[in-house]
Amino acid sequence: AQSVTQPDIHITVSEGASLELRCNYSYGATPYLFWYVQSPGQGLQLLLKYFSGDTLVQGIKGFEAEFKRSQSSFNLRKPSVHWSDAAEYFCAVALLSGGGADGLTFGKGTHLIIQP
């Protein structure tokens, strides 16, 4: 079964600094890859997704992610964080085949703290 690992439970970044959140997946083929953000008391919002093609994908709120097949990674980046980026970030995968009927498999999440 596929799995998703987010090695960093918490990350603290100063406002204006760059950010990279790590995500590794385990799956026999290239899955669909997603990054979601969850603000306190809110549902999950899709930041970006990767299916195929260009390995660098752009998302909303200035985020981007790079798919690296050789490393089974899909790290999320932002060049300059804002205080409003403080939230929980989830990496997720869906099956490439099988119609995705099984839903998403999520990592445990990374809690992002922004220092003023």
Place this chain on the structure above:
Amino acid sequence: DSGVTQTPKHLITATGQRVTLRCSPRSGDLSVYWYQQSLDQGLQFLIHYYNGEERAKGNILERFSAQQFPDLHSELNLSSLELGDSALYFCASSAGTGGGTEAFFGQGTRLTVV
């Protein structure tokens, strides 16, 4: 606003009781997914319905069941509740069933079992 509506937002109930969580998907979306988010297990997929039919089951307990009605809204029924069932339950909807179809999440129902 994702367009997915979940009610109620909060629910407090006693062990052994039964509750029903409701989800209204985005207009036009045929798929509804249910997820459970807890501190120890994280976000886990429970079950998927597409146009009224069950398509897939994840880590859903036998005490839990779901259905999707002709108007496409869905209900998640949780029975014989235990303290460990306390969690945030999310509903998500999407237009289709493909793995690449973007899922839109509701704000969740926070269930507290006392």
